[in-house]
Amino acid sequence: MKRALRWLGAALAVLVAVLVARGMTATSRQITAPPADSLPAFELDAACERLSAVVRLRTVTDSGGGAFAELHDMLADRLPGVRALERRDFPLGALYTWKGSDPTLPPALFLAHADVVPVEAPQTWTHPPFGGVRADGLIWGRGALDDKASLMALLEAASALRSEGFTPRRTLMFAFGHDEETRGQGARQIAAYLAEQGVRAALVIDEGGVITDGLVPGAPGPVALVGIAEKDAINVRLTARDVGGHGSMPPPHTAAGRVGRAVALLEANPFPLRITPAAAAFMDWLAPELPFGARLVLRNRWLFGSLVRARYGATPKTAAQMRTTTAVTMLSGGPKANVLPKQATATINFRLLPGATHEQVLARARQVIGDPQVEVELIESVSAERAFVTDPDGPAFATVQRAIARVFPEVITVPFLVVAMTDARHYAAVSDQILRFAPLRLTAGDTDRIHGTDERISEADYGAMVRFYAQLMRGLQDAS
Ligand SMILES: [Zn+2]
The missing domain is CATH 3.40.630.10 (Zn peptidases)
Known part of the structure; x- marks a missing residue:
């Protein structure tokens, strides 16, 4: 028991030493350069x-x-x-x-x-x-x-x-x-x-x-x-269809209800936060310029990865750096308050992390929604996925x-x-x-x-x- 504790203590000491050393040895990527050349012709x-x-x-x-x-x-x-x-x-x-x-x-x-x-x-x-x-x-x-x-x-x-x-x-x-x-x-x-x-x-x-x-x-x-x-962007449309009818005898889910449920599920299940190569580069270049505590964490992402993700995930601005984002932007349903809609749609604007493909985003959306009566289709892709x-x-x-x-x-x-x-x-x-x-x-x-x-x-x-x-x-x- 005593021996085990001693081992544990030693292991912890090594771990702390490694963390601190990595925090301390962060070499700055910044450069010093001579002042800018003059531009006399510029007024x-x-x-x-x-x-x-x-x-x-x-x-x-x-x-x-x-x-x-x-x-x-x-x-x-x-x-x-x-x-x-x-x-x-x-x-x-x-x-x-x-x-x-x-x-x-x-x-x-x-x-x-x-x-x-x-x-x-x-x-x-x-x-x-x-x-x-x-x-x-x-x-x-x-x-x-x-x-x-x-x-x-x-x-x-x-x-x-x-x-x-x-x-x-x-x-x-x-x-x-x-x-x-x-x-x-x-x-x-x-x-x-x-x-x-x-x-x-x-x-x-x-x-x-x-x-x-x-x-x-x-x-x-x-x-x-x-x-x-x-980031790449795509627009995806969710569509639910129904036979329609009068509002007095509704089925458990109308087309509008189905789309609403799908939208709620997409918002409740955002894409996971990931430290992509671009995010890693940002952290590697920034870390040496930060105070010791922050530097220690960013330089030891192998250990503090979840802490880093939680910190960056806390605001929409920083979270957008680390995940494919989901924005529900347009909704439409029936034409009249007392009529069951024949069709309801929602439009989702996804912004993809580099490396994510349109197919992956569509497949995940279908899986999260889990309702074969909600059609998920790509309606617009803004870039060429290159x-x-x-x-x-x-x-x-x-x-x-x-x-x-x-x-x-x-x-x-x-x-x-x-x-x-x-x-x-x-x-x-x-x-x-x-x-x-x-x-x-x-x-x-x-x-x-x-x-x-x-x-x-x-x-x-x-x-x-x-x-x-x-x-x-x-x-x-x-x-x-
Ligand atoms: Zn501009």
Whole structure:
């Protein structure tokens, strides 16, 4: 007995030593880099004027081509550097190319979208949503953050570099979709064209992650979240059918009742939380920057896995990183209160973790519902199921991280999974180095402005975006 206890004690001591050692030895993945190169040709005030003019164009998705044509005319008109780029138009997008001096180098591809979501209650805005008002050091309006800031900052950076006599060795391409917020057909058209031309890009960078302030729990400062993958989405319809009849003599379950029960079961049985490779990368990069206790837990997931899952599962925001999510979004039943419905339906929006297949999600839904009278069918798949995770230890991530370190030295860079969808999902055939990051600084309050009320960007932050893209364009010339 005594001997057994001694053994147990020794085993515990070893375990504690291993945990502590793993917690202590977490090596930081952060880098230090020289300050950003100067960009003397860039004039912030004039650039802010141009962004404000572009915000005034009502490029609401599905509003027809007029506003988009006007946008591209305006770009050519106001930015001399853009006029010098080669432009190819697509039905729902445009591709600008800045030819590099070395055609043997794979190009880099920058994505942004020119469309914006509609405005629901313009009267609630501080400044008119399509006014492009500049006030208090801010540029106000729909698209100021999502995604006209990126589109314009990319072109401002290219234009400034060009007027400073910079010529890229590697070809730089800029692809702008006109319907990212709805179908992403523009991105699909451009990607198909590039694939057909045999283009393999060294980097594809799109929106998705940002520089967050106070949004990553425990982080000692701002964190640049660089998306290495994004979720796939599918819409699934549940249908129950019945003979109908009068409400006075109902069977135990009506069609509406069956669908209601199915929906309740799906909500009561969410997908399990999983530490996927993307979530693991996030934790591995973040852990060394955290206080000892949190570091100890994240570095010892083999033991504390359930604790980590419980912690991340506690809020919808973090849980979405670790599970395929289930959102019941639409319901319909009978046409009249006293008539038994002949048919009832529910629509479920599933957001899939990388690696999950449509078939798996449908099979699980059928199993959870367990009612053969409820039909489960896939009605819409938003992507082509070719999602992959970009290696955070690969060359593209390193180049982006270096540009972040040079322009935002106080910021920690961490890879993560983007839970929304971006145009980048269409470019899987063009590159295996796809990253989703726009150098926007966002606080918790700002995230509600995207697609919401009072969207705006600080002029200083906008200037930093231009500097970031210029640094990245320069840095890409050294990368292999
Ligand atoms: Zn966007």
